[in-house]
Amino acid sequence: MRRFPVWIAMPLAVALLLAACTSTKQTPSGSETNKPSAPNAAAKNLTYIQGVDISSFDPAFVTDRPTQTVLRHIFENLVDTDPATGGVRPWLATSWKVSDDKKQWTFQLKSGAKFSDGTPVNAAAVKATLDRLRDPKLAAANLSLISSVVSVEAPGDLEVRITTKEPFAPLLENLAHPGGAILPVGFDPKSPVGSGPYKLQERQSGVKVVLSRNPNYAGTPPVWAQIIYKPVPEPSARSVALEAGEAQIVDRLPPESVADLKNNSKVEVLVKPSTFQISFEINNRMKPFDDPRVRRALNLAVDKEALIKGLLRGMGSVPAGPVPPGAQWPMQLKPYAYNADEAKKLLAEAGVKPGQPIEIWTSQGRYAKDKEMAEAVSGYLQAVGFAPTIKVMEWGTYSKAIEDPNKSAALYILGSSVPTLDWRLTRNFLSNSTNNLSGYKNAEVDTLLLQARTVFEDSARKDLYEKVQTKVWDDAPYLFLFNQVQIIGVQKGLTGLTVYGHEILDFTQTKMAE
Amino acid sequence: MRLGQVTRHLGALLLTVFLVSVATFFAMRMVPGDPARLIAGQDVPPEVVEAIRVQWGLDRPLYVQFGKFLQGLPSGSLGTSYRTKSPVWDEVKPRLLPTFLLTVTGMGLSLVFGLGAGLLSAIRRGTWFDTFIAVLSTLGISLPVFWVGILLMMLFAARLRWLPSGGFGDWRYLILPSFTLGLGFFASISRMTRSAVLEVLQDDFIRTAKAKGVPHLRVLFKHALRNALLPIVTISGLEFGRLLGGAVITESVFAWPGMGRLMVDSVKFRDYPTVQACVIVLAASIALSTFFSDLLNLSIDPRLRKG
Numbered sequence: 001m002r003r004f005p006v007w008i009a010m011p012l013a014v015a016l017l018l019a020a021c022t023s024t025k026q027t028p029s030g031s032e033t034n035k036p037s038a039p040n041a042a043a044k045n046l047t048y049i050q051g052v053d054i055s056s057f058d059p060a061f062v063t064d065r066p067t068q069t070v071l072r073h074i075f076e077n078l079v080d081t082d083p084a085t086g087g088v089r090p091w092l093a094t095s096w097k098v099s100d101d102k103k104q105w106t107f108q109l110k111s112g113a114k115f116s117d118g119t120p121v122n123a124a125a126v127k128a129t130l131d132r133l134r135d136p137k138l139a140a141a142n143l144s145l146i147s148s149v150v151s152v153e154a155p156g157d158l159e160v161r162i163t164t165k166e167p168f169a170p171l172l173e174n175l176a177h178p179g180g181a182i183l184p185v186g187f188d189p190k191s192p193v194g195s196g197p198y199k200l201q202e203r204q205s206g207v208k209v210v211l212s213r214n215p216n217y218a219g220t221p222p223v224w225a226q227i228i229y230k231p232v233p234e235p236s237a238r239s240v241a242l243e244a245g246e247a248q249i250v251d252r253l254p255p256e257s258v259a260d261l262k263n264n265s266k267v268e269v270l271v272k273p274s275t276f277q278i279s280f281e282i283n284n285r286m287k288p289f290d291d292p293r294v295r296r297a298l299n300l301a302v303d304k305e306a307l308i309k310g311l312l313r314g315m316g317s318v319p320a321g322p323v324p325p326g327a328q329w330p331m332q333l334k335p336y337a338y339n340a341d342e343a344k345k346l347l348a349e350a351g352v353k354p355g356q357p358i359e360i361w362t363s364q365g366r367y368a369k370d371k372e373m374a375e376a377v378s379g380y381l382q383a384v385g386f387a388p389t390i391k392v393m394e395w396g397t398y399s400k401a402i403e404d405p406n407k408s409a410a411l412y413i414l415g416s417s418v419p420t421l422d423w424r425l426t427r428n429f430l431s432n433s434t435n436n437l438s439g440y441k442n443a444e445v446d447t448l449l450l451q452a453r454t455v456f457e458d459s460a461r462k463d464l465y466e467k468v469q470t471k472v473w474d475d476a477p478y479l480f481l482f483n484q485v486q487i488i489g490v491q492k493g494l495t496g497l498t499v500y501g502h503e504i505l506d507f508t509q510t511k512m513a514e
Numbered sequence: 515m516r517l518g519q520v521t522r523h524l525g526a527l528l529l530t531v532f533l534v535s536v537a538t539f540f541a542m543r544m545v546p547g548d549p550a551r552l553i554a555g556q557d558v559p560p561e562v563v564e565a566i567r568v569q570w571g572l573d574r575p576l577y578v579q580f581g582k583f584l585q586g587l588p589s590g591s592l593g594t595s596y597r598t599k600s601p602v603w604d605e606v607k608p609r610l611l612p613t614f615l616l617t618v619t620g621m622g623l624s625l626v627f628g629l630g631a632g633l634l635s636a637i638r639r640g641t642w643f644d645t646f647i648a649v650l651s652t653l654g655i656s657l658p659v660f661w662v663g664i665l666l667m668m669l670f671a672a673r674l675r676w677l678p679s680g681g682f683g684d685w686r687y688l689i690l691p692s693f694t695l696g697l698g699f700f701a702s703i704s705r706m707t708r709s710a711v712l713e714v715l716q717d718d719f720i721r722t723a724k725a726k727g728v729p730h731l732r733v734l735f736k737h738a739l740r741n742a743l744l745p746i747v748t749i750s751g752l753e754f755g756r757l758l759g760g761a762v763i764t765e766s767v768f769a770w771p772g773m774g775r776l777m778v779d780s781v782k783f784r785d786y787p788t789v790q791a792c793v794i795v796l797a798a799s800i801a802l803s804t805f806f807s808d809l810l811n812l813s814i815d816p817r818l819r820k821g
Contacts, residue, residue, distance in 0.1 A: 139568070400548045
């Protein structure tokens with residue numbers, strides 16, 4: 001009748017469990033460099049706080065901006081986006097030329113560049129990277145970046161030749177995408193090696209990623225000894241962390257905190273344009289929304305200015321074209337200013353009877369105040385005679401549901417953040433694009449988009465995209481809702497931060513004033 | 515409890531965990547949403563999404579996927595995370611210690627303070643202290659965890675700068691989240707202790723003990739509290755399991771790398787293998803903690819041993 005001695009069993013189980021867990025590097029570190037309230041001015045390390053944990057160290061798979069920001073400091077591409085011109089500038093490639101038939105690109109690589117493991121960045125590495133990305137067996141999320149490529153060759157140690165099926169001018173900007181980061185031969189995402197200013201030092205899942213200087217970096221050595229990336233999912237907690245001085249840079253602050261932070265003399269709030277434009281896409285296949293007059297009426301019926309002021313505390317801007325500032329070659333067109341009377345007139349012209357049902361779909365929590373936006377839009381549409389209904393879905397379910405071409409939604413919320421115009425405009429507005437979920441169709445737009453791919457001169461290509469933007473804006477395939485802004489908090493005295501429109505940050509040249 | 519009973523208990527436990535994991539396998543796949551699309555992102559064409567689906571075997575019939583899942587179970591192989599592409603166990607393992615630490619500290623704090631406050635309230639019934647604890651418990655139950663957490667953080671991290679606002683590191687990182695997490699449970703423990711002790715104090719055996727001259731404190735601890743403990747131990751066992759996976763809000767507010775957060779994120783991405791692994795670990799922990807609270811009750815209450 002002996003009993004199991006509980007006072008032995010319990011602590012024993014606890015000890016066993018603890019022992020099972022502590023064998024990783026998860027043990028609480030009391031590292032000196034990482035004291036929470038260390039003063040920033042003298043810090044050698046830069047701490048950057050964002051909302052989500054890093055998803056992967058394999059550039060071929062990463063599609064989220066926060067991870068791409070971290071990867072930008074580890075890897076380099078052949079070319080880089082130039083935020084000033086919307087074009088591209090040299091990075092690992094110093095120059096490039098295109099053959100007469102416009103199908104062959106020859107890149108000259110910078111000499112002396114090395115990966116953090118000491119191996120040289122050469123044509124073989126570039127070939128291996130692009131062949132890996134192209135390999136259908138890898139099933140990389142960024143595969144489509146170079147789907148136009150048929151072969152990659154390395155005729156010289158520092159010379160790379162890329163051949164495309166058809167002349168494809170956007171290849172260059174696609175190579176600047178984070179997915180095109182150059183990797184060493186035999187790349188292993190478990191111990192990622194790149195040629196950027198930093199290398200991966202440590203990763204604690206859900207806690208932090210620590211980058212330290214790459215000793216083999218060929219460029220100007222970076223200012224900070226380490227970059228520490230911490231995910232803090234709760235927006236208001238991020239703003240507290242900034243006030244507590246726990247990070248020099250805190251990204252994606254909630255609009256509600258901006259007023260308070262502006263009163264704090266130790267921090268500064270940067271509001272930057274973003275390539276993220278949020279719209280209610282209109283189901284162009286559905287009657288009566290196949291009529292451009294009806295779609296224009298929808299755009300006029302909603303007071304976007306009021307929505308931005310009321311729901312986003314002014315943190316956003318009214319769209320003035322389908323391509324927002326911060327993207328490649330945006331255009332300032334005439335915004336659809338709120339005019340309910342004009343909207344009613346257009347609807348009457350198009351024969352839309354009062355009481356016309358309109359089904360609105362929205363995600364919840366995916367975009368800033370998405371559900372609230374849907375509710376407000378529904379109110380505005382009711383005011384011009386529609387009979388709206390709203391369906392709210394969780395993102396996972398939602399993202400699947402909107403892919404159905406026969407969906408019952410007339411309006412569904414969706415954001416687009418692609419900064420480069422070929423990708424952004426063809427995926428959304430080319431009539432046979434598999435990503436064109438709205439079913440928008442305009443033969444002229446199709447011709448212009450395909451023509452732009454064959455034009456290798458920037459200003460001529462830009463002209464074509466401007467024609468596309470004007471036409472799309474006039475056809476109003478979407479109810480363009482608002483342009484997002486990036487709300488970034490920094491400690492006062494921090495300079496040199498590069499903010500890309502597609503919400504990627506570069507810290508390499510940031511400095512803290514003493 | 516006999517050794518045989520223990521083995522039977524553990525057998526039932528294993529079966530429970532297995533059934534729960536099978537149920538999760540099918541439940542996750544019944545929820546609409548496409549893991550390949552969610553992980554590839556919106557900007558990627560369907561051809562690429564399809565390639566990803568093929569690579570993960572998501573294009574295979576459900577029974578094939580289930581067969582593969584069953585095959586992996588005995589070896590403890592739970593698959594590869596769709597999102598991070600590393601073995602699921604590598605994702606779950608680093609979350610175990612933080613989850614356990616937070617739950618144990620949060621519960622420990624609420625048990626110590628809750629029992630103490632409840633006992634004192636019972637002895638000092640009707641005094642200002644009793645009222646104070648009553649108010650505190652009501653607040654503890656009714657205030658949203660989210661709000662309390664942010665408030666504590668604003669005071670101790672931003673204003674006073676005594677403690678870090680969030681993250682995982684040395685003991686200072688543990689204080690705010692465990693107080694926040696423990697507040698609700700403190701409230702129920704203190705209320706429960708108070709009423710249980712008050713009830714026991716009315717009983718005949720207490721009067722007898724007092725009459726035969728047993729010292730006051732001994733009556734209180736040995737006789738009254740011990741009897742009051744039974745429901746508290748049972749509740750604590752259940753609560754422990756609940757807090758392991760259910761501390762999502764506290765974990766999110768304080769950027770604590772716990773299982774709850776991992777599980778919610780994985781569900782959002784339809785990362786089936788990770789969800790599966792989390793559920794298995796949580797089911798096992800809940801079953802174990804209930805088992806231990808049963809054992810503990812046996813040692814407290816001799817009446818239970820006879821049966």
